[in-house]
Amino acid sequence: MTELSDEQRRDFEAAAFRRLVAHLRERTDVQNIDLMNLAGFCRNCLSNWYRDAAEAEGVDLSKDQSREIIYGMPYAEWQALNQTEASDAKKAEFEARRPRDH
Numbered sequence: 001m002t003e004l005s006d007e008q009r010r011d012f013e014a015a016a017f018r019r020l021v022a023h024l025r026e027r028t029d030v031q032n033i034d035l036m037n038l039a040g041f042c043r044n045c046l047s048n049w050y051r052d053a054a055e056a057e058g059v060d061l062s063k064d065q066s067r068e069i070i071y072g073m074p075y076a077e078w079q080a081l082n083q084t085e086a087s088d089a090k091k092a093e094f095e096a097r098r099p100r101d102h
Helices: 006-026 032-039 043-056 063-071 075-082 088-097
Strands: none
Touching: 006 043, 006 063, 032 043, 032 088, 043 063, 063 075
16 A cells, blocks of 8 residues: 555545545535435535634634535525425434434
8 A cells, every 4th residue: 555645645535535525516416404414414414524624724714615615505595596395204313313513
């Protein structure tokens, strides 16, 4: 296995993250509740992790700013364009699997 430098590892991680964000922007048919129920994280989680990373480096980033970075538009706009009402079954599954911090 090739030994990666810290710089290469960071660059590859950043590229993979950008690809994930682009993929999620394209797949607006996949609702956040679907992601949460399947994988335990969603677009909002990514935006929170992004904000946490910024704050760890002393950069003040608001919740709205970090969400816009992940969604590619203001969150309210994304919701109006793409969010659908979750079924009772999906809501019940979410409640049963809800992570402690949600």
